[in-house]
Amino acid sequence: MKVLVILLFFLNVTCGLKILGIFHYAMKSHYLIGNSIVNSLLDAGHNVTAITQYKPDKPINNYRVVQLPENLEPLKPPGKTPLDIAGVPPLVFSFYLPFFSYQFTEIDLRSTELIEFLKEDEKFDICIVELFLGEALLGVAEQAGCKIIQYTTFDSYIWSDNMLGNDSPSSYVPHSFLYYSDQMSFTQRLWNSVFTIIDKLNYNVVALNFQKYLYNKYFPNARRSFDEMYKNASLIFINNHVSASFVRPHMPNQIEIGGIHVKPAKTLPIEFQRFLNEAADGVIIFSMGSFLDGTDWKIEQREAFIKTFGKLKQKVLWRYSNETLPENPGNIKIGTWFPQRDMMAHPNVKLFITHGGLLGTTEAIVEGVPILGIPIFGDQKMNMAKTIARGYGLQILVPEITEENLSNKINELLNNPKYNENAKRISKIFNDRPKTPQEEVIYWTEYVARHNGAAHLQAASVNLNFIEFNLIDVYCTILVVLLVAFYVWFKITLAVIRCAFSKRKADKKQTQ
Numbered sequence: 445m446k447v448l449v450i451l452l453f454f455l456n457v458t459c460g461l462k463i464l465g466i467f468h469y470a471m472k473s474h475y476l477i478g479n480s481i482v483n484s485l486l487d488a489g490h491n492v493t494a495i496t497q498y499k500p501d502k503p504i505n506n507y508r509v510v511q512l513p514e515n516l517e518p519l520k521p522p523g524k525t526p527l528d529i530a531g532v533p534p535l536v537f538s539f540y541l542p543f544f545s546y547q548f549t550e551i552d553l554r555s556t557e558l559i560e561f562l563k564e565d566e567k568f569d570i571c572i573v574e575l576f577l578g579e580a581l582l583g584v585a586e587q588a589g590c591k592i593i594q595y596t597t598f599d600s601y602i603w604s605d606n607m608l609g610n611d612s613p614s615s616y617v618p619h620s621f622l623y624y625s626d627q628m629s630f631t632q633r634l635w636n637s638v639f640t641i642i643d644k645l646n647y648n649v650v651a652l653n654f655q656k657y658l659y660n661k662y663f664p665n666a667r668r669s670f671d672e673m674y675k676n677a678s679l680i681f682i683n684n685h686v687s688a689s690f691v692r693p694h695m696p697n698q699i700e701i702g703g704i705h706v707k708p709a710k711t712l713p714i715e716f717q718r719f720l721n722e723a724a725d726g727v728i729i730f731s732m733g734s735f736l737d738g739t740d741w742k743i744e745q746r747e748a749f750i751k752t753f754g755k756l757k758q759k760v761l762w763r764y765s766n767e768t769l770p771e772n773p774g775n776i777k778i779g780t781w782f783p784q785r786d787m788m789a790h791p792n793v794k795l796f797i798t799h800g801g802l803l804g805t806t807e808a809i810v811e812g813v814p815i816l817g818i819p820i821f822g823d824q825k826m827n828m829a830k831t832i833a834r835g836y837g838l839q840i841l842v843p844e845i846t847e848e849n850l851s852n853k854i855n856e857l858l859n860n861p862k863y864n865e866n867a868k869r870i871s872k873i874f875n876d877r878p879k880t881p882q883e884e885v886i887y888w889t890e891y892v893a894r895h896n897g898a899a900h901l902q903a904a905s906v907n908l909n910f911i912e913f914n915l916i917d918v919y920c921t922i923l924v925v926l927l928v929a930f931y932v933w934f935k936i937t938l939a940v941i942r943c944a945f946s947k948r949k950a951d952k953k954q955t956q
């Protein structure tokens with residue numbers, strides 16, 4: 445018995461890591477990625493505590509939640525719908541983010557549950573932290589004494605580049621808020637470069653200093669400074685995969701886990717199974733995520749959708765939270781919720797109409813379903829730019845939504861086989877990997893623990909400042925040397941010419 449207890453004790457120490465998840469950003473789509481990471485780690489036998497707004501319906505073994513208050517609702521501008529955000533220019537959005545994040549981070553830091561949790565002063569092996577502003581919460585990791593793994597809910601961005609000292613050359617890596625492809629014209633490269641520099645400066649000068657201020661205010665007894673903590677990430681999980689994206693540089697400690705939230709398809713509830721099986725001409729799934737319900741569309745937009753769908757042979761499943769849909773032509777089924785991921789695997793699904801968020805588009809990519817995107821904000825336009833560049837979908841912008849435009853795009857997607865072929869081909873590449881995203885998460889988390897933080901993966905660029913990193917000092921020195929050399933050459937040449945000239949003059953005088 446004693447031996448068994450000792451054995452179990454050792455097994456626990458070597459296998460079961462104590463992991464703290466810091467999922468501070470209250471958007472459901474963000475939480476779903478954090479939660480998929482948690483589930484992978486729980487499956488591998490680790491013990492997870494998560495700081496998050498979301499509590500599971502029933503208790504889960506080895507899983508504890510420290511519940512944060514809702515931190516986005518209080519910040520919503522009154523009377524504005526998500527559709528109003530669609531027109532906000534990227535630069536305004538970029539300038540707004542530091543102020544927005546300052547506020548939601550402070551709501552988190554003031555929460556009583558978090559304060560009570562911090563009083564317990566519990567230590568952890570690994571902290572998994574969402575990288576979405578809110579860097580002041582690294583104070584929690586400081587106190588927990590853990591190795592830090594960050595994750596993003598989208599592709600590499602200036603935030604993850606900045607943290608690990610990675611480079612995204614503006615010549616072929618489009619900024620996530622612009623909607624360029626990786627093949628940019630001169631003017632696009634120009635704006636991409638200028639926008640990236642402005643956004644980087646805004647992040648480093650404004651956003652990070654706001655967060656540093658919060659860190660110092662709420663963690664006055666921290667032994668390590670904000671800057672030390674900021675540069676201490678062991679690695680970053682990136683919610684992306686190159687098959688559905690553009691090829692770009694990554695550090696060895698940036699690990700792609702795109703598809704982490706997509707579980708194997710389950711059997712459908714009978715109601716949906718029947719609906720899909722009976723649709724001989726196929727089904728279109730139309731969902732803008734939790735972000736925009738069907739009832740949020742303006743009346744003329746809703747009518748454009750209904751008229752367009754009415755002319756199709758296909759059936760449509762529309763996420764629309766009302767008991768009836770006005771003027772339903774008969775082939776549209778509405779619902780507040782449907783098993784989207786599982787339906788996507790059904791061979792009768794022909795098209796997915798989406799806002800272009802990474803969760804839904806990834807589900808479509810996994811199953812090889814073509815996409816029509818109606819991007820609203822954030823990275824959605826970039827996701828659609830990738831979709832279009834890879835040839836498995838099209839997009840329509842909100843102001844362009846008319847019956848004629850919708851019909852054109854939907855018919856092109858349904859009738860031109862190239863979209864379906866590309867979607868199927870990319871799906872094969874996406875799913876062809878040495879490890880599943882879940883296995884990647886488990887492997888690299890344990891790797892960081894095994895190698896005491898895996899600092900050997902960290903590039904020296906982490907400690908360079910903007911001027912050093914971009915070699916601005918070196919280019920300036922070269923320029924000065926060239927200017928001086930040119931000046932000296934110019935002066936010497938001038939002197940030689942003058943000398944020769946005056947000598948000739950003097951010679952002339954003598955001969956006269």
Ligand SMILES: *[C@@H]1O[C@H](CO)[C@@H](O)[C@H](O)[C@H]1NC(C)=O
Nearest residue numbers: 460462491492493506508566
């Ligand atoms: C998991 O961690 C919690 C809190 O840190 C602790 O109370 C619990 O006993 C741990 N469970 C196991 C199985 O180690």
Ligand SMILES: *[C@@H]1O[C@H](CO)[C@@H](O)[C@H](O)[C@H]1NC(C)=O
Nearest residue numbers: 738739740766767768769770
């Ligand atoms: C919701 O349903 C009711 C009838 O059940 C209908 O009168 C109303 O127009 C619908 N609203 C929307 C936005 O679809």
Ligand SMILES: *[C@@H]1O[C@H](CO)[C@@H](O)[C@H](O)[C@H]1NC(C)=O
Nearest residue numbers: 843844845846847848849850
């Ligand atoms: C259809 O979309 C195009 C752009 O693709 C736009 O210029 C045009 O105004 C739209 N048509 C209508 C009738 O809105």
Ligand SMILES: *[C@@H]1O[C@H](CO)[C@@H](O)[C@H](O)[C@H]1NC(C)=O
Nearest residue numbers: 675676677678897898899902
């Ligand atoms: C994090 O900081 C600790 C203490 O300064 C250091 O030993 C460790 O190597 C750092 N890890 C990384 C990945 O930078």
